[in-house]
Amino acid sequence: MNTASGPAVGKARRTPIRTCVACRTSGGKRGLLRVVRLGAGEDAGTVVLDPTGKRSGRGAYVCPTPDCIGLALKQKKLERSLKTPIGEGAAEALRAAALPAPPSPSLPEVSG
Ligand SMILES: [Zn+2]
Numbered sequence: 001m002n003t004a005s006g007p008a009v010g011k012a013r014r015t016p017i018r019t020c021v022a023c024r025t026s027g028g029k030r031g032l033l034r035v036v037r038l039g040a041g042e043d044a045g046t047v048v049l050d051p052t053g054k055r056s057g058r059g060a061y062v063c064p065t066p067d068c069i070g071l072a073l074k075q076k077k078l079e080r081s082l083k084t085p086i087g088e089g090a091a092e093a094l095r096a097a098a099l100p101a102p103p104s105p106s107l108p109e110v111s112g
Helices: 066-074 077-082 088-097
Strands: 033-038 047-049 057-062
Touching (some): 047 088, 057 066, 057 077, 066 077
Antiparallel strands (some): 033 057
16 A cells, blocks of 8 residues: 655745744734844944834844843844844844833722
8 A cells, every 4th residue: 555645745935924033923913023134335234123124134023022022132032043243222222112011901900
């Protein structure tokens, strides 16, 4: 009995999936913050925040949440992904770009 060849697995197309370097989930509706290591010009090698997503260079993505940004900076996940140390300026910009945690809709009220 021959084992039938399975379904074709030839589709190895490289889809650029934006994945958060910290939590590894792809960006939802909020999208991810793009961080770019500039590839050309005077600023080559500089890591900057790229809110427009138009700057060219090696990019990495992170959720715009304090958790993921904190983790990405603390564990140097961005640096690893970009293969370059990110400056304090970029780190500051990232922290500033972090969205505040959403307020709890309803706190249990304890009265009496
Ligand atoms: Zn994340």
